[in-house]
Amino acid sequence: MFGVVKQKMLRLSLTQIRPAVSALRSYSSAAKQMTVREALNSALDEEMSADPKVFLMGEEVGEYQGAYKISKGLLEKYGPERVLDTPITEAGFAGIGVGAAYYGLKPVVEFMTFNFSMQAIDHIINSAAKSNYMSAGQMSVPIVFRGPNGAAAGVGAQHSQCYASWYASCPGLKVLMPYSSEDARGLLKAAIRDPDPVVFLENELLYGESFPVSDEFLDSSFCLPIGKAKIERVGKDVTITAFSKMVGHALKAAEILEKDGIDAEVINLRSIRPLDRSTISASIRKTNRLITVEEGFPQHGVGAEICASVVEESFAYLDAPVERIAGADVPMPYAANLERMAVPQVEDIVRAAKRACYRSEPLAAVA
Amino acid sequence: MANWGRISSRTIGNHIRKRTNQGFIGSTVDINPSSGSSSALNGGRSVSDQNRRYLNPLPWSRATLSWFQRFKSTVAAKQHDSFLSSDSDDDHLSLDFPGGKVSYTCDMNFISESSQARVPCYRVLDDDGELIKDCDFQQVSKEVAVKMYSKMVSLQIMDTIFYEAQRQGRISFYLTSAGEEAINIASAAALTEQDIILPQYREPGVLLWRGFTLQEFADQCFGNKADYGKGRQMPIHYGSKEHNFFTISSPIATQLPQAAGIAYSLKMDNKKACVVSYIGDGGTSEVSTLTISYFICLLQFAHGYPNCFLQGDFHAGLNFAAVMEAPVIFFCRNNGWAISTNVSEQFRSDGIVVKGRAYGIRSIRVDGNDALAVYTAVSAAREMAVNEQRPILIEALTYRVGHHSTSDDSTKYRQLDEIVYWKNARNPVNRFRNWVQSNGWWSEQEETQLRNSVRKQLLEAIQVAEKTEKPPLSDMFTDVYDYPPPNLEEQEKHLRETISRHPTDYSSDIPL
Numbered sequence: 001m002f003g004v005v006k007q008k009m010l011r012l013s014l015t016q017i018r019p020a021v022s023a024l025r026s027y028s029s030a031a032k033q034m035t036v037r038e039a040l041n042s043a044l045d046e047e048m049s050a051d052p053k054v055f056l057m058g059e060e061v062g063e064y065q066g067a068y069k070i071s072k073g074l075l076e077k078y079g080p081e082r083v084l085d086t087p088i089t090e091a092g093f094a095g096i097g098v099g100a101a102y103y104g105l106k107p108v109v110e111f112m113t114f115n116f117s118m119q120a121i122d123h124i125i126n127s128a129a130k131s132n133y134m135s136a137g138q139m140s141v142p143i144v145f146r147g148p149n150g151a152a153a154g155v156g157a158q159h160s161q162c163y164a165s166w167y168a169s170c171p172g173l174k175v176l177m178p179y180s181s182e183d184a185r186g187l188l189k190a191a192i193r194d195p196d197p198v199v200f201l202e203n204e205l206l207y208g209e210s211f212p213v214s215d216e217f218l219d220s221s222f223c224l225p226i227g228k229a230k231i232e233r234v235g236k237d238v239t240i241t242a243f244s245k246m247v248g249h250a251l252k253a254a255e256i257l258e259k260d261g262i263d264a265e266v267i268n269l270r271s272i273r274p275l276d277r278s279t280i281s282a283s284i285r286k287t288n289r290l291i292t293v294e295e296g297f298p299q300h301g302v303g304a305e306i307c308a309s310v311v312e313e314s315f316a317y318l319d320a321p322v323e324r325i326a327g328a329d330v331p332m333p334y335a336a337n338l339e340r341m342a343v344p345q346v347e348d349i350v351r352a353a354k355r356a357c358y359r360s361e362p363l364a365a366v367a
Numbered sequence: 368m369a370n371w372g373r374i375s376s377r378t379i380g381n382h383i384r385k386r387t388n389q390g391f392i393g394s395t396v397d398i399n400p401s402s403g404s405s406s407a408l409n410g411g412r413s414v415s416d417q418n419r420r421y422l423n424p425l426p427w428s429r430a431t432l433s434w435f436q437r438f439k440s441t442v443a444a445k446q447h448d449s450f451l452s453s454d455s456d457d458d459h460l461s462l463d464f465p466g467g468k469v470s471y472t473c474d475m476n477f478i479s480e481s482s483q484a485r486v487p488c489y490r491v492l493d494d495d496g497e498l499i500k501d502c503d504f505q506q507v508s509k510e511v512a513v514k515m516y517s518k519m520v521s522l523q524i525m526d527t528i529f530y531e532a533q534r535q536g537r538i539s540f541y542l543t544s545a546g547e548e549a550i551n552i553a554s555a556a557a558l559t560e561q562d563i564i565l566p567q568y569r570e571p572g573v574l575l576w577r578g579f580t581l582q583e584f585a586d587q588c589f590g591n592k593a594d595y596g597k598g599r600q601m602p603i604h605y606g607s608k609e610h611n612f613f614t615i616s617s618p619i620a621t622q623l624p625q626a627a628g629i630a631y632s633l634k635m636d637n638k639k640a641c642v643v644s645y646i647g648d649g650g651t652s653e654v655s656t657l658t659i660s661y662f663i664c665l666l667q668f669a670h671g672y673p674n675c676f677l678q679g680d681f682h683a684g685l686n687f688a689a690v691m692e693a694p695v696i697f698f699c700r701n702n703g704w705a706i707s708t709n710v711s712e713q714f715r716s717d718g719i720v721v722k723g724r725a726y727g728i729r730s731i732r733v734d735g736n737d738a739l740a741v742y743t744a745v746s747a748a749r750e751m752a753v754n755e756q757r758p759i760l761i762e763a764l765t766y767r768v769g770h771h772s773t774s775d776d777s778t779k780y781r782q783l784d785e786i787v788y789w790k791n792a793r794n795p796v797n798r799f800r801n802w803v804q805s806n807g808w809w810s811e812q813e814e815t816q817l818r819n820s821v822r823k824q825l826l827e828a829i830q831v832a833e834k835t836e837k838p839p840l841s842d843m844f845t846d847v848y849d850y851p852p853p854n855l856e857e858q859e860k861h862l863r864e865t866i867s868r869h870p871t872d873y874s875s876d877i878p879l
Contacts, residue, residue, distance in 0.1 A: 081635060087690070092624045092683020099628025102613065103563070105635070107628075126618050127625065135606050135614035136597040137846045171847050195849040227852060274852040 032218070037207040039181035040070045043188040044108065046220045048078055051106065054192055057084035057093055058110025058147070067112050068148065068207055094120030094145070098127040101143040101197075108192060111147035114163045114201060128197040129172030141197045146188070149177075149201035150244060150295045151343050157331035162296030164243070165305070167199040168273040174198045174226055175272040179247040181211040183270055186224030194226060201272075203244045229276035231283070235265035238289040238353050241280060241306055243269040246293045246344060253349035262357055272302055280306060281313045288319040289356040293349055298326035320356045325349055485717045488764055489744060490734035494793065496801025505743040507556075509808045514576075515556050515738060516803050519548040519796050520814075521821045522572045525581065526769070528825045529588060533602075533773045537833060538588045540602045544569045546768030549738040549795035550700055552576055554643070554763075557745035561640040563629055564612045565622035568603060569700065570645045577610040581824050585832035592878075597846070598838035620646055620653035623684025623697065627758075630693035634756060641694040641752040643745075644684070649705025651681045651719050685726040688758035696748045697728075697760045700735060702767035707780040723760035735763030736795035739802070766793065839878040840866075 034042075048054045055078075060067045062075040062085040075083040086093040090111060097107040111117045117124065124145060131139045150162040168175045174196055178184040184202070191198040216222060232247060233254050242250040247268045254264040265283055269276065284290055290310055292303030303324030310322060328342040461468045491504040498504075507515070526543040533541040544551055551572020558564075564573055571584065583595070587605050590598035595607060596614065606614025616622070626644035633640055688695050699719045703710055716722060723730025729751065733744045741763060748759040766789040770777040777786065803809045844851055844859045851859075866873045 087686065089683040089686070091680060092687055095621060095624025095680060095683060096628035096631065096687055099565075099625030099630075100632045101628075102625065103629045103632040105632045122618055123621060123624075126616065127621050131614070131616070132848070133846045134596065134599050134604070134616065135608075135846075136595055136599060136842075138595070138606055138608040139614055140849065174848070274854055277854070 033210040034181045034213045035210050036184045039185040043185045047192040054106045055082040056108045090120040094123040101141045106142045108144045114149040142195045144191045144198045146200035148204040152204040156334045160332035165301045177201045177243045189223045227271045227274040229279040230268045232268045233266040235263040237263045239265045239283040239287045240291045241267045242293040252346045284314045285317045290322045291352045293325045323352045486720050486732045488732045490737045491739040492737045496798040518552045524821045542603045542772040543769035546766050550735045553738040553741035554745045557742045563642045565626045565644040567645045574612050582828045585828040589832040591835040597842045620650040620680040623680045626695045627688040630695035643696045645698045648701040653680050689727045694752040695758045699762045702765045704767050706771040720762040728760045730760035732762045735765030738799040
């Protein structure tokens, strides 16, 4: 009898501490952390191991272990036939990659930064994106173009542009932009496995950031679906859409807004093309307010597309005009203070959310 | 001061003369480098027999080095010691630099921008189609020769009739290969079905040789339901996976690095096949972002392309193919004109063949209007590409008899009698016919029969193609991706609803 009571008491005490334990458990995999860099590296490693057709090429990817060390250890493991150091000819190696993909190999072409991809953009658009269509399915292009995109720190105008809207406007391409390690690993695996050309835009400043990862994530079959956004934070008052680095800013803004009683829903787009319009729409129909956040230039940007799509689908649900937070409409300046002012900051998102909730000045007096 | 000037110019003159005598630039490149010819970079020393396997147009070729060597630059350099022997008649000593050992000289001499003589052109038949005495050439059987000739005639007639169809407004655009029939057919005949073709756009004869029917050509030009391209491209943008002929794409020269990539894939797969990529003289100037728009006024090109191929597809394609030791044949059709840009405005080098050496690529210049010469050169090139796993550059000299395309009137920028001369006196089809006939393999009767038959088939093909239904609406949305994404499915649904609601706004002859 004592034993039973003891057991009951034990069970009771267990129930009391269970919530804490289970909270720990959802973060228990927080015991496992991984940087975005490691996540990308592991994705490349596993996909190359699983499929001998996958190979990597780009400047410094081999002997230098990758300009940002994303391909560390791969040359040693797979040899120079599968990890190719290329000369400084973006147009050339993008073209070669496309040719290899036409034949049936699965190249992963790295641009040291997507700013340099402009020298290869004809191959990305005219040779890769459009080929399957123009050849009526005879020439498919299972290629991935990846590399850092957007602003880094103190690298100036020609190394800081965001190419999300450029590539996302082109039919035939898929455009993915990871934020966390989970995104990076899952989306890169999906991109490599996808038979269509994928532009995979990473962020240099995120490479070193650590994120908690689950056991499922560590499995080699882990893969995220292309075209699905992730709701990073559920809320009910205002929807904030973001991608890449801006997701972190949006989450921080949400924490600040919570203190002021505004419950923000943060959507991590993950996939810019195809855009997950249904997730965004469903969120608007719940919150009735939308802020789009992006790092790139405002005109013809991703925010403009999201705004148009929301107006098309859920206009009646909007209680406030849609606002876009974007980078300044200037080539990125170098000086640290100017650079800071040219890129969206957490405070910009907070103020915009408050405006949408009519908690501050009207739109015209934006500060 | 004056003395110094005189002495140095004399010295320079001597050196240039010495070098050209020793076959510096402008020497004929042997297909089989059995001769001991060397370049002035060696200081005119002959290369000993044991090192002949290293002998290539460039003395420091890496062709026989294993892949890993590229990671050990100074180690690789030491390998070349053996043939930079010191039995010299000059005061040349050698220096060690990344990239290998090089001898040095105390005489400051600039390599001349051109050699005294141009690279000679390989030909087998004279202008009348007679075999030139003592020529190297690969014999062809009667069967192959007759097939080659018949296809050249078919190509000629196909061009004429489709061109006329465009003029009559039945198709929107056409581009002829007039004057380049020998290049088209003879190069195709020298390859196997497994060799992969990346064309520019003036090589439909290759597809014709491989068995694409006249009806299939017509269907693509009319963009109808039977078109393998599902009506998505302009006329002449043929493509056929079955025939290993990659779909033609308008931007110039993009196929060159792609060819290197495909050849690399063949190499990785250990296939006994090669890639053949065609390019024109204008395309060799290509910087990748330049695209020719066929419908933009040709006057834009009157002052020529900038000749900056340092970061462009031609440069990248050839450079990479050489570095990767990829089995690809780069076939340049130097036909004298890039729309209205004459070759003298396109580059200042001795044509394209000399550029091969700049990349470490074995190259040859051939008479593009001589079917037998083209056939022999391509056969040899293929063997080298496949067996030695190396790229080859072939420059075929020819003349573009037709206008650039139906959007062009070349009499605006060149003399009519020049065109007529090449069309008649230097016609590759007539020339080959004379040779085939002289072998007793062809007759006037067969000629008339063939021409009438092909013409009849073409006219029928056009009639059929014209009447064939256009592709259905669903073909507009497929193949953008492997599987249509939800947004496209939505757009298609929306379009169909709109059509059904407003049938009068949409013509009824478009199948859904």
